[in-house]
Amino acid sequence: MAIRTVLVCEAQVPFVDGGAERLVRELAHHVRQHGYRTEIISIPFKWYPKREILAHAAAWRLIDLSESNGTAVDLVIATKFPTYVVRHPHKVTWLVHQYRAAYELCGTPFSDFEYTELDVGLRESIFRLDRQTLLESRRLFTIARNTASRLEKFLGIRAEPLYHPPRLGPRLHPGPFGDYVLSVARLETIKRVDLAIEALALTRSSLRLVVVGEGTQREAVTRLAEERGVADRVDFLGSVDDDRLVELYAGALAVVYAPYDEDYGYVTLEAFLSAKPVITAHDSGGVLEFVEDGVNGRIAEPAPEAIAAAMDEFHHDRARAASFGDAGLTRARLVTWDGVVERLVGEGAQQA
Secondary structure, three states: OOOOEEEEEEEEOOOOOOHHHHHHHHHHHHHHHOOOEEEEEEEEOOOOOOOHHHHHHHHHHHOOOOEEOOEEOOEEEEOOOOHHHOOOOOEEEEEOOOOHHHOOOOOOOOOOOOOOHHHHHHHHHHHHHHHHHHOOOOEEEEOOHHHHHHHHHHHOOOOEEOOOOOOOHHHOOOOOOOOEEEEEOOOOHHHOHHHHHHHHOOOOOOOEEEEEOOOOOHHHHHHHHHHOOOHHHEEEEEOOOHHHHHHHHHHOOEEEOOOOOEOOOHHHHHHHHOOOOEEEEOOOEHHHHOOOEOOOEEEEOOOHHHHHHHHHHHHHOHHHHHHHHHHHHHHHOOOOHHHHHHHHHHHHHHHO
């Protein structure tokens, strides 16, 4: 069956615009560019109180996406939880992530799931639902090897990693190695922007830290900078437009990006496409699928002292920073959207 119409499924948290939301828009755009009639289908998602989780998953199960306004829908592409719960005879899943708080984050400070009877029961229900609905997919991909590994570990399901370039990719460019390191991330606990602030306080150089992003931890990280005596060396810019972000990447000495167990992390490839080395941590997950220690960045312990040492290294040896940045640029240029669309839609059509 020839594929002509495609729906891309999005679980949208109102007032949030993060990596998953940008991925959906980019995917739909590039599928259209390849000649398919494409729309985005969004249903709001709310994860608290926890009893809401399965109700929001049920909303996806209840809707009929087989046709719209008399036009048959040939293919649906599901992304993150709970979009893959949707019913469709030709469903392809490109998994951003499952409901992480019920999986690998359970038992860490980043999850509200506890080892109570109610929470254990809810986790088991989510596991059963995920296994059933993910296995309905004609083709199953993940956005990174880290996501695929979680899927196999918890559910015994194998999937193929399928990498994609960041939205700003075509606009990013190298620039001078300035006097600041750049952090681009939502200001949430799991992104660990506090690590960069703590590290800055331990550096032996005059480096500055430029922080791009908003989130619930804005007040906490601002207070932390004051407590560590580096408030005058940290610029909290909040959200910035694309033009500003491109230039911030171009003028940075390096990019510090050390989230906890990240799914993928656009920031890594954005830094590399700007020919900047990346400082990350050994538990940062998908970031490590691109960063090679001593080649295009530094993989440090998730501790302020280790991150500070990497910052100082690049400050004192800019030739090394430039060499690492060039290696990152070479790596990032291998990731294209053409391959993604062919695998998701082309092979999806073949299977259909």
